[in-house]
Amino acid sequence: xxxxxxxxxxxxxxxxxxxxxxxxxxxxxxxxxxxxxxxxxxxxxxxxxxxxxxxxxxxxxxxxxxxxxxxxxxxxxxxxxxxxxxxxxxxxxxxxxxxxxxxxxxxxxxxxxxxxxxxxxxxxxxxxxxxxxxxxxxxxxxxxxxxxxxxxxxxxxxxxxxxxxxxxxxxxxxxxxxxxxxxxxxxxxxxxxxxxxxxxxxxxxxxxxxxxxxxxxxxxxxxxxxxxxxxxxxxxxxxxxxxxxxxxxxxxxxxxxxxxxxxxxxxxxxxxxxxxxxxxxxxxxxxxxxxxxxxxxxxxxxxxxxxxxxxxxxxxxxxxxxxxxxxxxxxxxxxxxxxxx
Amino acid sequence: xxxxxxxxxxxxxxxxxxxxxxxxxxxxxxxxxxxxxxxxxxxxxxxxxxxxxxxxxxxxxxxxxxxxxxxxxxxxxxxxxxxxxxxxxxxxxxxxxxxxxxxxxxxxxxxxxxxxxxxxxxxxxxxxxxxxxxxxxxxxxxxxxxxxxxxxxxxxxxxxxxxxxxxxxxxxxxxxxxxxxxxxxxxxxxxxxxxxxxxxxxxxxxxxxxxxxxxxxxxxxxxxxxxxxxxxxxxxxxxxxxxxxxxxxxxxxxxxxxxxxxxxxxxxxxxxxxxxxxxxxxxxxxxxxxxxxxxxxxxxxxxxxxxxxxxxxxxxxxxxxxxxxx
Numbered sequence: 116x117x118x119x120x121x122x123x124x125x126x127x128x129x130x131x132x133x134x135x136x137x138x139x140x141x142x143x144x145x146x147x148x149x150x151x152x153x154x155x156x157x158x159x160x161x162x163x164x165x166x167x168x169x170x171x172x173x174x175x176x177x178x179x180x181x182x183x184x185x186x187x188x189x190x191x192x193x194x195x196x197x198x199x200x201x202x203x204x205x206x207x208x209x210x211x212x213x214x215x216x217x218x219x220x221x222x223x224x225x226x227x228x229x230x231x232x233x234x235x236x237x238x239x240x241x242x243x244x245x246x247x248x249x250x251x252x253x254x255x256x257x258x259x260x261x262x263x264x265x266x267x268x269x270x271x272x273x274x275x276x277x278x279x280x281x282x283x284x285x286x287x288x289x290x291x292x293x294x295x296x297x298x299x300x301x302x303x304x305x306x307x308x309x310x311x312x313x314x315x316x317x318x319x320x321x322x323x324x325x326x327x328x329x330x331x332x333x334x335x336x337x338x339x340x341x342x343x344x345x346x347x348x349x350x351x352x353x354x355x356x357x358x359x360x361x362x363x364x365x366x367x368x369x370x371x372x373x374x375x376x377x378x379x380x381x382x383x384x385x386x387x388x389x390x391x392x393x394x395x396x397x398x399x400x401x402x403x404x405x406x407x408x409x410x411x412x413x414x415x416x417x418x419x420x421x422x423x424x425x426x427x428x429x430x431x432x433x434x435x436x437x438x439x440x441x442x443x444x445x446x447x448x449x450x451x452x453x454x455x456x
Numbered sequence: 457x458x459x460x461x462x463x464x465x466x467x468x469x470x471x472x473x474x475x476x477x478x479x480x481x482x483x484x485x486x487x488x489x490x491x492x493x494x495x496x497x498x499x500x501x502x503x504x505x506x507x508x509x510x511x512x513x514x515x516x517x518x519x520x521x522x523x524x525x526x527x528x529x530x531x532x533x534x535x536x537x538x539x540x541x542x543x544x545x546x547x548x549x550x551x552x553x554x555x556x557x558x559x560x561x562x563x564x565x566x567x568x569x570x571x572x573x574x575x576x577x578x579x580x581x582x583x584x585x586x587x588x589x590x591x592x593x594x595x596x597x598x599x600x601x602x603x604x605x606x607x608x609x610x611x612x613x614x615x616x617x618x619x620x621x622x623x624x625x626x627x628x629x630x631x632x633x634x635x636x637x638x639x640x641x642x643x644x645x646x647x648x649x650x651x652x653x654x655x656x657x658x659x660x661x662x663x664x665x666x667x668x669x670x671x672x673x674x675x676x677x678x679x680x681x682x683x684x685x686x687x688x689x690x691x692x693x694x695x696x697x698x699x700x701x702x703x704x705x706x707x708x709x710x711x712x713x714x715x716x717x718x719x720x721x722x723x724x725x726x727x728x729x730x731x732x733x734x735x736x737x738x739x740x741x742x743x744x745x746x747x748x749x750x751x752x753x754x755x756x757x758x759x760x761x762x763x764x765x766x767x768x769x770x771x772x773x774x775x776x777x778x779x780x781x782x
Contacts, residue, residue, distance in 0.1 A: 191529065193525075222562070223562065224560060224561050224562030224564070225562035225563070226562075227559055227560055227561075227562045228560040228561060228562060232560040232561065234560070234561035234562065234564050234565060235564070236561075236564045236565065241525075241528055241529075241565070242557075242560075242561060242565075244553070245552070246548055246552050246553075249521070249548050249549070249552055249553060250521075250553075251521070252517065252518045252519075252520070252521020252522055252524070252525065252549065253521050253522075253524050253525035253528065253553060254525060255518070255521065255522050255525060256521060256522035256523060256524055256525020256526040256527075256528070256533075257525040257526065257528060257529050258525075259522055259525070259526050260525070260526040260529045260530070260531045261529075262507075263481070263507060263526070263531060282517060283517050283518060283521065283548075286513070286515035286517055286518025286519075286521075287518055287521065287522075289513060289515065289518070290512070290513065290515065290518050290519065290522060293513070448563070449558050449559050449562060449563035450558070450559055450597050450598055451558070451598065451600070451622045452558060452566045452621040452622055454621050455616070455619045455620045455621055456477065456532075456568075456619050456621070
């Protein structure tokens, strides 16, 4: 569910057995927002308006959309440095994300974090984190805090498939199952950790099998199908809320761009043919087809929705462009809090 | 006042702060059922239960990250490392997560967390278990780092650390846990960032921190027998450093010896000497001398270990040298 400046994100309701017309359109809206937003990110990067590392999510939008569609406002979300899509899907305002990318004072982290560190306390978006695997134990900690307080929230923690090979992943999952914590670890398997194919980095055919080492519930799912992601998330969230137990999901997806803005989409570590093959399963196109087949939307409505999202993104761009740079004094602000209890 | 050990002073600080604020919990290896590897947490599991005194697997990176995550959503974790040598496995969480969270979130996520445990060499534990990590941690903006030397400071600084809304590193002295001292019966705090003049003298300033404060006091005692009186400035906090306490002392004595437990290169002493040359250049009557661990990994053999460690004799020699007595 996308929260934009033009349309506030509705509170998530319990999933209906059959998806309504409105819900299907809402998923399309959210995915289109992410896609159009990141296309403009690439443009802004080329123009020098965005700097540093910038990792695009294009191709994976059904994953974030499916995840967020199941969460309540009081649940928590934490993710990696490939965080724009997750942030927008969770409801971080597009203006704040774009201004952050532009390094401006009205960015959601006032220009201190940049592309890799989108944070928004208002929607319990606990950040994009820049060290592979480093945020996975944090998710376990948030789940610990939920249990400590006796709440029924969950935390959704996205990670790239390359992170399953790092120690923190295993330490975090072991603790979560051992202590029965409501965390959902979501491997977004886009098949490449930077330029290293998953089969060149991970022993074993199925990443979700790693849950077996901790007797943790797990599932794998087609990440290009928003309904499939949603269904897997519903089970995991239910397990978290009612049994206070974690889940490991492996969501198989694909990124259409390079690892970051500094590498080509194909040519070195993957072939153009492979990329073109996967482009045929573009999650947005797949979803449009489903909605059209079900007569839940018309071509004209799709075009109108797309135009609307382009306008939201243009508004975010204009907002970011007009926002001032942080004042020099900001350099020394927010290093420490000036208070204690 | 009650005379108690450094260990019990830390335990009392934990107990009182956990009684005061139910968001505070203790997490680490052997803190609960085993009653603490060094018995700092003795009795806490029985008093507060296993949700607040949490035994962890041996997974420093994991449980430190659990602390950081819990702090992000408003709890106030105290993370115990069995020793800071093991905390190297968790430095990603201390440095990249805890110290940066407030800044990179633009002020949205304060990090009220304490990382504590024994630091520095004990006796014949050899290379991997005998290291003083002050300078590594003090290097990082976004952290506060305290190094209490007495039971009084240990209790007061740990209580301040737990109440602080920032990540605070508490480096305890492994060899200090059994030392005794007077501790007030009433609630008190020792402010972070304020040094303490542990002994007054007019001839030379010995500037030090943590366990080395005891060495400095021994040296000062020996020197006093020869009529040489030293200021012993216990920094207590190595980030932020109380620069005024250093310069006030050096401007009075005009001479300084800087004593630390760790290695020479990029040590805390190097920073202290920089403050002295910057602010006290015209007051100095002699070059400043540093006393520190020999530039070698800590050896096991008793005789070699003795040579490697800074001690009172080396400190006495340094003071005599800056006074041009030898």
